[in-house]
Amino acid sequence: MNSENVGYAIETWSLGRHFSRKEAVRNLSLQVPEGSVFALIGPNGAGKTTTIKMLMNIIEPSEGRAQVLGKDSRRLGPPELSQIGYVSENQTLPEWMSVRHFLAYCRPMYPSWDDGFSQKLIEQFDLPLDRKLRxxxxxxxxQAALVSSLAYRPALLILDEPFSGLDPVVRDDLIRGVLELAGYARWTIFLSSQDIEEVERLADWVAFLDQGQLYFAESVSSLQSRFRQIEVLLGDGEPSPRDLPASWMRFEMSGRTVRFLESSYGDQTIEQVKHLFAGCRDITAHAVSLRELFIAVARARRPRAQGGDL
Structure with missing residues (x-):
């Protein structure tokens, strides 16, 4: 991700947060390119929400530092926060207010609030202005939270699992709406999720966090080009090699067929397989989905007893 010509909406350096004796996040270093849709993905308890709270200056890091829109996260004030939209799964809204009252309440807080754009969002989401939020x-x-966070055209939109538990049709409509708006306005979107299908539709960059530790952060295109499902049809009586490359994951054998996930696929991969399986009859390589990729990485990083699909 290091390029002199790339600007970053978010950067962190060895960021960490402890709660008593528990390390919720440790040694987190990542860069979120401007204009990207960047997904922070991982299972429950991975540290995603803690990371977002540090970026938003809701909690302070125990160590390291973060920069959001060029400003130290611990010094974010009204001028910076007026450029950041934030919607979370457990966001508390003033339930006693109508939608109209809620948006009118938010409006003075943001100098760049665009009434025309706000109205467009209200119509797009078909929000009932006179109904109480409760x-x-x-x-x-x-949808109401999104309107309140988008009407001032933020440079950065932070979404902390906002679509979790929603009806599939509603979620699809929201995702389509956010993608359309983000593409038009060139916003940077930083979202956390454990829904891999959702991430596959939304994101062009992905970071995988588990038990507070970052395992990789790169573009989706890069991930999909370097991971391949390899199938090898062995010759009769050919033994399986004992010493396998470290980049081979989820190694399985069924009859005379060997399957594994190659995490560093390149021009040399097929030749390497031919060398290790000298008598093989056939070798095929297939693209893998993000779901297959993340399950393999998660299982490789934790004891099998703690496993489970993402």
């Missing part, structure tokens, strides 16, 4: 479905509450 009477809205969860999907409509998320």
């Amino acid at each position: 009477d809205l479905s969860r999907g409509m509450k998320v």
